Structures are given as C-alpha cells and as structure tokens.
Amino acid sequence: xxxxxxxxxxxxxxxxxxxxxxxLVDVGFDVPRGEVTAIVGESGxxxxxxxxxxxxxxxxxxxxxxxxIEFAPERALSSEGQAPRAPRLRAPPFDIVSxxxxxxxxxxxxxxxxxxxxxxxxTALSPVYTVGNQVxxxxxxxxxxxxxxxxxxxxxxxxxxxxxxxxxxxxxYPFEFSGGMRQRVVIAxxxxxxxxxxxCDEPTTALDVTIQAEILTLxxxxxxxxxxxxxxxxxxxxxxxxxxDQVVVMYQGRVLEIGTVRQVLKDPVHPYTRGLLAAIPGLxxxxxxxxxxxxxxxxxxxxTPHPLRRLADGRQVSMPQDSRG
Amino acid sequence: xxxxxxxxxxxxVPTLAVISVIIFTVIQLPEGDIVSSTLDRLQAQxxxxxxxxxxxxxxxxNLDKPLVLQYFYWAxxxxxxxxxxxxxFSRPVNxxxxxxLGYTLxxxxxxxxxxxxxxxxxxxxxxxxxYSIGDYVMTSIALxxxxxxxxxxxxxxxxxxxEWFGVSTGGLFSPEFEDAAWSWARFADLLAHLWLPMIIVxxxxxxxxxxxxxxxxLDELNKPYVVTARAKGVPPAxxxxxxxxxxxxxxxxxxxxxxxxxxxSGEALVSLVMGLPTIGPLLLQSLLNQDMFLAGxxxxxxxxxxxxxxLLSDLLLAWVDPRIRFE
Numbered sequence: 001x002x003x004x005x006x007x008x009x010x011x012x013x014x015x016x017x018x019x020x021x022x023x024l025v026d027v028g029f030d031v032p033r034g035e036v037t038a039i040v041g042e043s044g045x046x047x048x049x050x051x052x053x054x055x056x057x058x059x060x061x062x063x064x065x066x067x068x069i070e071f072a073p074e075r076a077l078s079s080e081g082q083a084p085r086a087p088r089l090r091a092p093p094f095d096i097v098s099x100x101x102x103x104x105x106x107x108x109x110x111x112x113x114x115x116x117x118x119x120x121x122x123t124a125l126s127p128v129y130t131v132g133n134q135v136x137x138x139x140x141x142x143x144x145x146x147x148x149x150x151x152x153x154x155x156x157x158x159x160x161x162x163x164x165x166x167x168x169x170x171x172x173y174p175f176e177f178s179g180g181m182r183q184r185v186v187i188a189x190x191x192x193x194x195x196x197x198x199x200c201d202e203p204t205t206a207l208d209v210t211i212q213a214e215i216l217t218l219x220x221x222x223x224x225x226x227x228x229x230x231x232x233x234x235x236x237x238x239x240x241x242x243x244x245d246q247v248v249v250m251y252q253g254r255v256l257e258i259g260t261v262r263q264v265l266k267d268p269v270h271p272y273t274r275g276l277l278a279a280i281p282g283l284x285x286x287x288x289x290x291x292x293x294x295x296x297x298x299x300x301x302x303x304t305p306h307p308l309r310r311l312a313d314g315r316q317v318s319m320p321q322d323s324r325g
Numbered sequence: 326x327x328x329x330x331x332x333x334x335x336x337x338v339p340t341l342a343v344i345s346v347i348i349f350t351v352i353q354l355p356e357g358d359i360v361s362s363t364l365d366r367l368q369a370q371x372x373x374x375x376x377x378x379x380x381x382x383x384x385x386x387n388l389d390k391p392l393v394l395q396y397f398y399w400a401x402x403x404x405x406x407x408x409x410x411x412x413x414f415s416r417p418v419n420x421x422x423x424x425x426l427g428y429t430l431x432x433x434x435x436x437x438x439x440x441x442x443x444x445x446x447x448x449x450x451x452x453x454x455x456y457s458i459g460d461y462v463m464t465s466i467a468l469x470x471x472x473x474x475x476x477x478x479x480x481x482x483x484x485x486x487x488e489w490f491g492v493s494t495g496g497l498f499s500p501e502f503e504d505a506a507w508s509w510a511r512f513a514d515l516l517a518h519l520w521l522p523m524i525i526v527x528x529x530x531x532x533x534x535x536x537x538x539x540x541x542x543l544d545e546l547n548k549p550y551v552v553t554a555r556a557k558g559v560p561p562a563x564x565x566x567x568x569x570x571x572x573x574x575x576x577x578x579x580x581x582x583x584x585x586x587x588x589x590s591g592e593a594l595v596s597l598v599m600g601l602p603t604i605g606p607l608l609l610q611s612l613l614n615q616d617m618f619l620a621g622x623x624x625x626x627x628x629x630x631x632x633x634x635x636l637l638s639d640l641l642l643a644w645v646d647p648r649i650r651f652e
Binding site for chain 1: 547548549550552553554555556557558559560567568571572645646647648
C-alpha cells in the first residue's frame, strides 16, 4: 500500500496536577494516499490527539514521548531548495515528530501540505477579519504571490465549496455567516493551498443534520476532484459508512482494529467494535432498552492492550493470538 | 457611520448640560460666596465696608439674582468663552486656565501613550511566556507599580534626583525658561521636564493595563480561531499579534476614555508634590477658597475632556472591531 502518512508507536502523555494521563499508547496505522481514512472512537479515545500530533499542535502539558509519523509528500518542499510545487516523482519522506520547533518545514506543513478542519465552525475564524482576508492569508503564508492573485484563488476555492455572490461574501465577516457557511469557509481555507492531507476533526458535529450531509458530500467530492488524502475523525458510524475507505477504531488511546470500511462495519472482529456497532439505535420494538457497548461486549476483555495482529484478509486487530485468525 | 457620529456628538450636549447643573449645584453648596469671603478679608484688615459697596459687589457677580438665573448667566458666559473672574488670583479665569489645561493634557496624554508603549509589549510577553522567569520578573514589577501611589513615587524620584544627581526635578521648566516666551528652546526644556511626571502618572495604569492584558490574552491564546490560524501556517509572531492580541486589546480601547479621569486625578496629586503648573493644584486651591468661577470652570473642563475621551474611544473601538454596529 502507498501510504502518505505512516504512524508508528506513537505515545502522548499529559502531565496534569492529578497525575500522568497516557492519551496515546503505541498508536500505529498507515494513511493510504488518495483515500479517506476514518478514525472512530468515543470521547477521550485519542482521535483528536492523534490528529494534533500529525499537525504538531500538541501543546504543554501534553507531550509526544515516543513514536514516529513518517510523511511522504508527493510534492517537494520548497524549503528544501526546490522550486515550490515543482513536479518531482516523490519528495524524500521525513518524520514529523522529530522536526525541530523552528524548522521551516513545519511552517510549510501547516496548511501547505497538511491542513485541518476543526469541529467548531462558529469559533474557528477570527471575528475581526473578513472571510476573504483569512482565506487569502493561507495562500500568502505559503506562496510568493500577489495579494490580488491570492484573493482571486481564494474566490475560486470559495466558489468550489459552494458559496455564491463570492466577491460580496469575501468582504463580509464570519459572524455574518451561518454555521454551515462558516464550515465551508474553513474547508476552503484548508484546501486553498492544495494540501496532500486534509484532517477533519469532527467537522459536522456542531452542525444540524441537513447541513451535516451537505458538508460530508462536499468533503468527499473535493477529495475525489483534488485527489488529496483525508483523515476523518468522528464518533458517528453513519458518517463513517458514508465517507470512509479505511477505518481505524480507537479506544482509550489505543488502536483496536484497522480495516476497510466494509470489513469493519459488516464484519467487525474486535468485541469493542462489535459493541460499538450494536449500540447504534435502530428500529426496535417499543419498550426495549437500547443496547450499550457494555451489554454487547459482555465479559470479553477490551481493557488489556494487545499488539496489533494482521489477519488473513489484510485487516489488523488488537486481540490475543488464539481468538481468531 | 456619519449619522452615528452626528447622533453621538449631539448626545454629548444633554450629558454636558446635566453635568454643568451638577457642578453649579456643588460649587454653590458651601455656605458663603466670593462676596462674603471678600468682606471677611476686608473686615479683618480693618477696612470699613459700606452696605452700598456690598450691594455693588453682589450685583457685579450677579449674586443678587435668583440661583436659577445665576446658573444661566454662568453657563451662558461659559459657552461664549467667558469663564468669569477669579477672585483668588484677581484675574479672569480664561487667563489662568488655558495654559494649565494644556500642561495637564500633555501630561495625561503622554502618560496614556507611556502606559500603552510599556504595557502592550510586556503584557504580550508575559502571556505568551506564561510562568517564565521574565513573566515573574515583570509581574513582580507590575505589582509594585500597582501598589505604589503616584505621589509617593514622585517623592522617591525627586529625592533620588536631588540626593544623587543634585538636580531639582520639580516643575515643568528650568528657572531660566519659567516666564520666558514660547520658543523652541523652551519647548525642548518642557519635553526634558515632562518625561518624569509622565512616568510617575502613567506607572500605575501601565501596571494595571499590563496585568489585565496578560489575563485577557491568556484567555484568547488557545481559542479555536488561533489554533485554526496556526494550522493554516501563519508564522508565530504574526499569529500572536494578528489574532489573539487584536481581540485582547479591545477592552482597553473602549477604556481609554475612562482612564482619562483617573490619570487627571492622579496627575493632581503628583503636580502638588512636584510643583507642576497644571490644573490639579489650581482646582484644589479654588475649591479651598470657594473661588466658584474658577472651580466651576475647571470641573467643567474635566467633564468635557472625559466625555470627549469616551466618544473618541468609542469611535476607535467601532473602527477596529467590525462587530460593533452603528445602528
């Protein structure tokens, strides 16, 4: 498999007054190039921390204590002396975790090669700058173009994410936009430099259901058009079914199961994944209690960590040797 | 925007009218007036005062008219630029006020700039490098600055200046320029004397501003829009200045007008200690001596400065923050 990102043995700790919290323990998976990888799990399972590691956005008291994130961009980095966006077969892969804080490659990474869309469109944009200013800034941070050119390209991208009356809208402020429109702006801002990886951290959680569907379709369509890879973080398995190619199931800072969307959703192996799927409310007879993960998992042990094991059909699962395979 | 400006300026008129009534009432409250204190003085000197002289005096100051009418005489004259006659200095108030008002304005406005120039970078540094050694040092200095009254600071500076450097730091001019006509040399001499009162008056508000800015900025630093901007690849220094700082300074812009009265009253005490020819000491003298025209005019000017200051800071805020609507 051609992986754009290879995460290996990633461990993150948060030092707090109440003690050490291990947010990630030996997390490892590949992000296939040009596909959508969904990371699912409940709150606190480490989905967002993983995304923030890729973006190097982990702030104290959090710290990456171990592991590597190897990034293999298709474009060469301009800070390595190449002409920006010069077609080259493959730039040499490098480890994001070990980049020094002041490394120019980090700057280029942010928004240039890897972008992120956040959960809260209402607060993700600064209220005191126009939408056009904030989108165009993404271009001006990464490429040596005129303001006029940046503005024009921003307008193109905003049109692509489905805004109309672009010139007027670009001169408006985010607080004059609805939540769905703001999320479109954030997506345009993330994609305007044509990054190779787009990380979406629950981008539809704060939106109402009809807007959710629109945004999902938009992300999927843009991904097909632009050919970028997507990491999609969600706790909503319905969303996973709609958008993902590959699924990574996380629980308590560990990866429990990795497989194609068909494998994981149709035929889950790990008891936790089975519990997760069984807990989706369906059309059940009146009065019947909703299934909980606990009631499905039963006495199967999901707390003890096991190393990931590759099964015959290519998927990986964190279970003891004798349970299946 | 234009109609907003017009309505705000028009709104100042009733505000100032009400303030003028209050000021007039307050300066009328103590027993006695100019005439009675004049009589006291003359009688103490053994001068025989005739009833006719007293009547003339009362008529001259309109004191024989009803109080309401007296107010309109006073207010009307003030509007036409005649602030009345200072009994205490035996000169028209106009002659006394203008120059001192100028000095007061230059001290307070420069103190305001001093506040910002000092507080802004230090506040930003303290927030961005929270709990660093630099933050602790700055915080400690700021706490001392907050806790030291300006007049005490003035005494300390004057003492240091006199004991260690042998210079007298009082006043706004060197003796040779004290009564000289305005010239570049006199202006330069003024600037050379202005910086010390500026620091002393501005120290407290600088410390205060720095502390509040630090707290505001700490609230903003990890807001989602800052993280988004960082994820977009905005370089660190620009990131801090363009995004969180821009939001964190808004409350200060709206407070510039409110800081003015505080700076003026702080300036009054400092001026007394340092012997500065500003309106602070003049106001105090006029109030002690019931010099009602002088006191009333000075209070009125302070009120006008404050109201105009608030208007300016509101306009400034509307200009920097697009969320402010003009309707």
